[in-house]
Amino acid sequence: MTTPTRACSIASLKLRQILDSRGRPTVEADVLLNDGSLGRAAVPSGASTGKYEAHELRDGDLNHYEGQGVQRIAAAAQAELQPRLLGAEALDQNRIDAVLREIDGTPNLQRLGGNPILAVSLAAARAAAIHTRQPLHRYLNGLVPGVAPSLPLPMTNILSGGAHARQGMDFQDFLVVPAGAESYSQALEWISQVRSAATRLAVREGFTTLLADEGGLSPGYERSEQALSLLVWAIETTGLRVGEDVSIAIDVAASQLFSSNSGRYSLRGIGADLTSQQMLIHVSELCRSYPISSIEDPFDQDDWEPWRQFTSAFRGERLQIVGDDLFATNAERLGTGGREGVASAVLIKLNQNGTLTGTLEVMECARAQGYATVVSARSGETEDSFIADLAVATGAGQIKIGSVRNSERLSKYNQLLRIEEEGALPFRNK
Numbered sequence: 001m002t003t004p005t006r007a008c009s010i011a012s013l014k015l016r017q018i019l020d021s022r023g024r025p026t027v028e029a030d031v032l033l034n035d036g037s038l039g040r041a042a043v044p045s046g047a048s049t050g051k052y053e054a055h056e057l058r059d060g061d062l063n064h065y066e067g068q069g070v071q072r073i074a075a076a077a078q079a080e081l082q083p084r085l086l087g088a089e090a091l092d093q094n095r096i097d098a099v100l101r102e103i104d105g106t107p108n109l110q111r112l113g114g115n116p117i118l119a120v121s122l123a124a125a126r127a128a129a130i131h132t133r134q135p136l137h138r139y140l141n142g143l144v145p146g147v148a149p150s151l152p153l154p155m156t157n158i159l160s161g162g163a164h165a166r167q168g169m170d171f172q173d174f175l176v177v178p179a180g181a182e183s184y185s186q187a188l189e190w191i192s193q194v195r196s197a198a199t200r201l202a203v204r205e206g207f208t209t210l211l212a213d214e215g216g217l218s219p220g221y222e223r224s225e226q227a228l229s230l231l232v233w234a235i236e237t238t239g240l241r242v243g244e245d246v247s248i249a250i251d252v253a254a255s256q257l258f259s260s261n262s263g264r265y266s267l268r269g270i271g272a273d274l275t276s277q278q279m280l281i282h283v284s285e286l287c288r289s290y291p292i293s294s295i296e297d298p299f300d301q302d303d304w305e306p307w308r309q310f311t312s313a314f315r316g317e318r319l320q321i322v323g324d325d326l327f328a329t330n331a332e333r334l335g336t337g338g339r340e341g342v343a344s345a346v347l348i349k350l351n352q353n354g355t356l357t358g359t360l361e362v363m364e365c366a367r368a369q370g371y372a373t374v375v376s377a378r379s380g381e382t383e384d385s386f387i388a389d390l391a392v393a394t395g396a397g398q399i400k401i402g403s404v405r406n407s408e409r410l411s412k413y414n415q416l417l418r419i420e421e422e423g424a425l426p427f428r429n430k
C-alpha cells in the first residue's frame, strides 16, 4: 500500500487465540509498526447475539468447544491479512479498515470472521496511538473531527437474567444509572454502594447471590417486578434519591424471548406467551410503574410495529429507548430506525460492526439523526479496555460495561478513572 520503510507502517501482524471471561476462545491481535510501536487488541463475544451482527467465526457453541478451532481461524486470517497489510500506513485507519473489508469480501465478514478482522482494526489504532505518543482516547478523538470528548455516564448491571444467568428473570439486564452524579468517580462510587446494598438485601431475603456472566447478581427471581423492587430498595437503602440521583435501566433482550414461528414472546416469569401487542402493554406498564429511565430491546429485532408504537407512546417522556439487536451497530438499520421513528438511542458494540471505522460511522449517523449513543461491552469480555477510550473519544455520553465485580469489566471502569484523572474532560457533556 505504501513504502514499508516508514516508521508508522505495519511491519508485522500476529493473531492468536486467547480466552474470554466465560473461559471460551476468542481472538487477540498484535500489530507491530516499523518504529517498534506494538498495538494489541482483543475482541469480545456476545451470548444474546443479534442476527444482523458481523459474523463471529466460533468453535462450537456457548457450552461446548472443540479446543483449537479459534486458533485455526486466527491463523487462517493472519495468513491472508498479513501480506496485504505489510507496509500499510497505520495512521490511515480508514484505508486499513477498507482493505480488511475488501480482503474478506463479504458484507457481514463471514469468510475470515468479524472477530479476527476487528482485532486487527483495533490493534492498528492502538499501534498508531503509541506511535504518535498519545493516549488512545486522544488519538481516537482525532479520527472524529469536531466531536468533543467527554467522560461517559455508566449504566451498570446489578441483577442479571436471560441468556446471561441461566436461571430466574426473563429479562437480561437490570441496571442502575447514576444520572445525578457530578463526576464519573462519584457515579462509580454510587454504583458500588447500590451494588453492595442489593447484595445485602438479597441475602437478607434468603436469595442466592451467585453471579451471572457480567458479574450481576442472579438471585433466581421469577418475575421482573421482584428485580425492579430490589433495585428501588437498594437505591433507597444507600440514601440516594430514586429516579433523581439514581434511576433504573433494563435490557429486555427480547429477541431471545421471541419465536418467529409463533410470533410470540415466551415469558416464563408470568407463565405466558405474549403476542406483540400484549408484550407492548406489559413493558409499557413496567416503564410506568418503576423509575425506569432507559429500556433496551423491548421487542424482537424484526418486530418493527410494536417498536414504532412504543416509541411514539413514550415520545416526550423521559424514557430512552435503545436499539441493540435491532440496529446491530449497522448504519443502514439505524437509518431505517430514524426514518421509521423507532427508538431514541443506539447501543454501540464494535464487534457487531466489525471495524473501528464502520463503528465511528454508525456513531456519526446517530449524531446526525439525533439519537443518543451507549458504547457497550459484550457478555463474554477480555481485559482489553478499548471501549473506555472509545466512549471518551467519541463523546458517546453513556457506557454499558456490566457489573463492577470482575476484572474484565473493571479494566474499563478503572481506565475511565485514569482518564478522568488527566483532567479537563467534562462528565457526559455536563
Ligand SMILES: O=C(O)[C@@H](CO)OP(=O)(O)O
Binding pocket: 045, 046, 047, 048, 049, 172, 173, 214, 251, 253, 324, 347, 376, 377, 378, 379, 380
Ligand atoms: O445484550 C447486550 O446488551 C449484551 C451486554 O449486556 O449482551 P451480549 O453481549 O450477550 O449480547
Ligand SMILES: [Mg+2]
Binding pocket: 251, 253, 296, 297, 324, 325
Ligand atoms: Mg442488549
